[in-house]
Amino acid sequence: MTPKPQTDIVFDNVSKFYGEVLGVNRVNLSIPPGVTSLVGPNGSGKTTLMNMIAGLLHPSRGSVVVCGVEPDDAEQFFRMVGYSTQYDSFPRGLTGYEFVECYLRLFGYSAKDTQRLAWEAIDRVGLREPSARRIAGYSKGMRQRIKLAQAIAHRPRVLVLDEPLNGLDPLARAETIALFQALAAEGSHVLISTHILHEVDLISDHVIMMNQGYVVAEGQIRGMRDEISEHPMQVLIRCDKPEYLASQLFGEKQVVEVRLHADRAGLLVRTRSAEGFYKLLNHIALNGVQIESVAPADDDAQSVYEYLIGHEESTR
Amino acid sequence: MTPATHSNWSLWMRQILAIMRIDLRKTFFAKRGLWIYFLAFCPEIPMVGHWLFSNQTDALANDVQIFSGIFQVFYLRVAIFFGCVGIFSNLFRGEMMDKSLHYYMLAPVRREVLVAGKFLSGLVASVVIFGGSTLLQFPAMYWHHGRELMHAYMFTGPGMSHLVSYFTAAVLACIGYGSLFLASGVLFRNPLIPAAGLLMWESINGFLPALLKKLSVIYWLQSICPIAMPNPRGNARNIMALLVVDIDPAPAGLAIANLLLIAAFVVVWAAMRARKLEISYGTD
Numbered sequence: 001m002t003p004k005p006q007t008d009i010v011f012d013n014v015s016k017f018y019g020e021v022l023g024v025n026r027v028n029l030s031i032p033p034g035v036t037s038l039v040g041p042n043g044s045g046k047t048t049l050m051n052m053i054a055g056l057l058h059p060s061r062g063s064v065v066v067c068g069v070e071p072d073d074a075e076q077f078f079r080m081v082g083y084s085t086q087y088d089s090f091p092r093g094l095t096g097y098e099f100v101e102c103y104l105r106l107f108g109y110s111a112k113d114t115q116r117l118a119w120e121a122i123d124r125v126g127l128r129e130p131s132a133r134r135i136a137g138y139s140k141g142m143r144q145r146i147k148l149a150q151a152i153a154h155r156p157r158v159l160v161l162d163e164p165l166n167g168l169d170p171l172a173r174a175e176t177i178a179l180f181q182a183l184a185a186e187g188s189h190v191l192i193s194t195h196i197l198h199e200v201d202l203i204s205d206h207v208i209m210m211n212q213g214y215v216v217a218e219g220q221i222r223g224m225r226d227e228i229s230e231h232p233m234q235v236l237i238r239c240d241k242p243e244y245l246a247s248q249l250f251g252e253k254q255v256v257e258v259r260l261h262a263d264r265a266g267l268l269v270r271t272r273s274a275e276g277f278y279k280l281l282n283h284i285a286l287n288g289v290q291i292e293s294v295a296p297a298d299d300d301a302q303s304v305y306e307y308l309i310g311h312e313e314s315t316r
Numbered sequence: 317m318t319p320a321t322h323s324n325w326s327l328w329m330r331q332i333l334a335i336m337r338i339d340l341r342k343t344f345f346a347k348r349g350l351w352i353y354f355l356a357f358c359p360e361i362p363m364v365g366h367w368l369f370s371n372q373t374d375a376l377a378n379d380v381q382i383f384s385g386i387f388q389v390f391y392l393r394v395a396i397f398f399g400c401v402g403i404f405s406n407l408f409r410g411e412m413m414d415k416s417l418h419y420y421m422l423a424p425v426r427r428e429v430l431v432a433g434k435f436l437s438g439l440v441a442s443v444v445i446f447g448g449s450t451l452l453q454f455p456a457m458y459w460h461h462g463r464e465l466m467h468a469y470m471f472t473g474p475g476m477s478h479l480v481s482y483f484t485a486a487v488l489a490c491i492g493y494g495s496l497f498l499a500s501g502v503l504f505r506n507p508l509i510p511a512a513g514l515l516m517w518e519s520i521n522g523f524l525p526a527l528l529k530k531l532s533v534i535y536w537l538q539s540i541c542p543i544a545m546p547n548p549r550g551n552a553r554n555i556m557a558l559l560v561v562d563i564d565p566a567p568a569g570l571a572i573a574n575l576l577l578i579a580a581f582v583v584v585w586a587a588m589r590a591r592k593l594e595i596s597y598g599t600d
Contacts, residue, residue, distance in 0.1 A: 018596070056418055056595040072591075075327075078424035087597060089415035091342065105334035106423035108327045150419070 006068035008032050009053060009158065009189060014062035016048050022213040023048035027062070029208065029218060031191065035184045037200045038193040039305060040210035046193040047086060049210070050160050053191065054083040066158055067189075079107065082156035084147045086163050086193075088140070096131035096138070096146045097122060100153050107154055121153035122146075124179060126172070140167030148176070158189040165194060177203055200301035207301060211309045224308075225299040231307045232256045232270040233299075235277065238292040242267050248284050252277075268297060328429045335420070335433030336440065343403055343441040352402045355395045356449040359386055363456035376461055376469060380478070383457050384543035387450075387482055392537050393518065396446050396489040403442050404497035405507040407434040408593075418595045431587040435498050442490035450486040454479050474542070481542040481568070488540065488575045492533035495579035499586035502593060526564065533578070539571035 009031040016023035024045035038046045051057040052064050055071025055078070063070065069077045090099060101118040109117065122131050125145040130138065135146060144167050151159060161180075165173055180190045180203060194200060200207055201221060209217045209224075217224045225233070239245055246258045246267055254277050257270040271277040278294070285291050298304075343349060411417035420430055458466050458475070469475040496514060500507040518534045529535045538545075544565075566574070 051595065054422060056421055058592070058594060074426055075424045078422055081422070083418075083422050085418055087415045087418070091338065091411075091416045091419065092414070093341070093345065102334070102338050103419050103423055105337065106331055106420070106425050108330045108424075 006065070009067070009191070010065045011049075011052075012063050012065070014052065014059045014064060016045075016052060016057060017060045023057075024052075024210075024213045024215075027215050029215060031189065031206065031208070033184065033187055033189050034205035035180055035190045035192065035203050036206040036208060037204040037301070038191060038208045038210065039195075039197060039200060039301065041309065043212075044210040045213040046210055047162055048213075050083070050085075050162050050191065050193060053158075054081055054160050056083075056085075079154065080156055081158045081160065082151035082154065083160040084144075084151040084162065084164055086166075088143060090135045090143070090146075092136075093134065095134050096127055096142075096149075099135055099146060100131075100150050103150060104153050117153050117155070118149075121149040124152065125149045126175060141169055141172050144168055145172065145176070148179075152183070156188070159183060159191070161190065161192045163193055163195070165192075165196060165199065173199075197302040197305055198300075204301075207304075209305060209308055216308050217304070221301050221304055222296075222299050224304050225296075228304065228307050229272075231298075232272050233274045233277075234297040234303075235269045235271060235274070236261070236266055236293075236295050236297040237269060237281070238266040238294075240290040240292075245284065245289050248287075248289075249280075252280055254280065328426075328432075331423075331425050331429050332433040332436060335425070335430065336437045339407065339434060339437035340441055343406075343437065344444075349402060352399045352445065355399050356445045357452070358395070359391060359453050360449065360456045363453060367456060367460040376458070376465060379457055379461070380543060383453070384541065385545055387453075387485075388538060388541055388545045391446075391450070391453075392485065392489050393534060396442075396486060397493055397515065397518070399446060400438075400442055400490060400493035400497050401507070401511045404435075404438045404494045405501040405511070407438050407498055408501035408590075409504070409507050410501075412595075412597065415597045421593075421595055427590040427593065428587040431498070431502070431583065431590050435494065435583050435586075438494050438498060439490060442494055443487050446490055447483055447486050450483050451479070454482075478542045481540055484572070485537050485540040488572060489533065489537050491579045492537070492575050495582040495586070496533070499582050499589070502586045502590050530566075530574075533575065536566065536571040536575045536578075539565040540568050 009029070011027045011029040014027040015025045022045075027049065038049065040046050048057060052059055052071075053066060055074070058071075066077065067080060069080060071077050091102075094102065097118060100121055101114055104114045104118055105111075107114075119128070122128055125148050127142060127145050127149060130142060131146075135143060138146065144164060148161070148164060151161070159180075164180075165176060168176060177199070180192065184190050184205065192203065194203075204221075206219060207217075207221055207224065208215055217227070237245065242260055242264060246260060249255045249258050249267075249269060254271050254273045255269060256272060257268075259268045260266075261268055269277070274296070281291070281294065298307075408417065411420075425433075454475075455466075458469060461469075466475075470479070497507065497511065500510040504510055518532055521529055521532045521534050524532075565571075
């Protein structure tokens with residue numbers, strides 16, 4: 001029987017120390033294809049983790065295997081992996097096109113293929129026109145995009161992007177997110193680190209949350225939220241009689257807190273059991289309350305991050 | 317389009333050429349490398365001055381001695397030495413400082429191939445600069461003796477053989493010092509410290525026992541030079557005596573073979589160490 005090809009990025013008990021300083025500790029992960037966001041405060045170990053996926057750092061302990069290949073096998077590994085680092089630095093004196101083209105040549109492509117792939121990548125990030133200008137004259141957003149072009153030019157299956165949305169204007173940001181989603185739809189891994197939590201929900205299929213060198217949670221946001229039992233689930237209910245509904249809910253066991261929404265057209269309810277609460281709500285609704293909508297109010301990345309890592313850290 | 321269809325050697329050659337294409341441009345056209353050109357071509361300044369203002373009564377034999385002194389005392393020990401520090405140390409460490417080395421590390425290039433490509437880039441650049449300057453120094457030094465005497469010295473006398481020897485010494489100096497400074501760029505955060513240590517070692521070479529003398533680059537380079545360094549006269553004697561120590565030269569063939577072996581050993585060692593090289597410009 002042919003073994004199933006390995007498609008995940010696998011961290012097996014990985015630790016990284018810089019001398020006595022902890023980078024990451026005992027990381028066990030299996031990251032499937034799709035868009036995965038890596039979130040955490042500064043110094044949490046995100047870049048260390050990404051650098052290990054890309055083979056720029058070696059684990060002090062454990063192993064990292066990307067789609068069945070280890071970073072030591074450079075010739076195979078780096079045809080599969082593209083990495084746009086957080087470093088806003090480029091070789092001196094190069095134009096955008098030369099930057100993409102000259103590193104593509106290291107892959108051994110012919111001059112014709114190199115040119116074609118370079119233009120294809122430059123077009124994908126929308127930089128054809130300024131690509132003849134020197135990178136030194138680019139804006140921060142253009143530098144981000146030319147780095148992205150360089151990372152995707154060889155059509156990698158695994159794309160690692162450290163803070164790729166930094167410095168992008170809203171239009172470029174939307175286009176870049178669409179590009180990530182298109183790459184993920186083609187079956188690629190797109191691993192992104194970001195500080196902008198409200199975009200994590202929009203971008204990601206999976207989220208990895210890190211703090212102080214440890215992975216504190218991983219998976220889909222909703223699944224993560226369900227695991228956080230010490231913070232009651234918050235639900236926003238839009239209805240025609242919020243005050244009446246509030247009075248009905250106050251006495252119920254599973255309801256921890258009820259607040260009228262600021263616009264007085266709804267309620268924010270905290271409950272320990274979402275399932276029990278929804279049953280209760282069905283029952284109350286039968287008593288003449290017109291409920292327009294019921295939606296979880298804190299199962300987004302921002303809320304989960306605040307519960308797990310803390311508000312102070314999240315706003316740093 | 318698939319590069320995997322190439323044989324390994326063909327792929328490595330393409331990769332080495334690609335590395336050289338990037339690095340040669342950086343080395344030749346970097347503003348911060350202007351001092352290397354100055355160092356390489358500064359002997360021409362007094363030589364051309366000598367040509368312009370000479371009364372043409374100097375004996376050619378005197379100029380042959382003077383050239384030998386300039387080449388061995390200044391050019392090999394100072395100009396090529398520091399030029400190679402500037403060129404070869406920057407191949408890895410300079411890119412670490414610029415935070416651009418990771419672009420190479422993220423390409424499907426074996427570290428050994430990367431080291432070989434970078435070494436060859438440094439070598440081509442240094443040979444063009446220092447070898448080229450050596451070739452220019454010859455006419456600059458002797459032209460004032462007149463075309464006929466110059467022609468006779470070059471083609472019927474020992475001039476051409478001297479020129480070949482000096483050029484060979486310059487190339488081998490680039491290979492020898494280049495390999496050491498490439499390795500120091502891979503191994504040390506601040507390659508100036510090992511460079512200072514090596515400078516010290518090379519400077520005291522003349523005072524070392526015979527066996528230790530051979531553990532240096534300058535000993536083998538001096539063995540290739542066609543004329544022994546002249547003994548200084550007058551006030552210069554005390555200072556120059558530090559540098560002008562009679563050596564028991566090795567045969568030129570042995571010197572060339574040994575220098576190449578030393579350089580090959582150092583480059584292979586650097587390549588092995590480069591496998592473990594990590595990119596950590598600053599932790600997150």
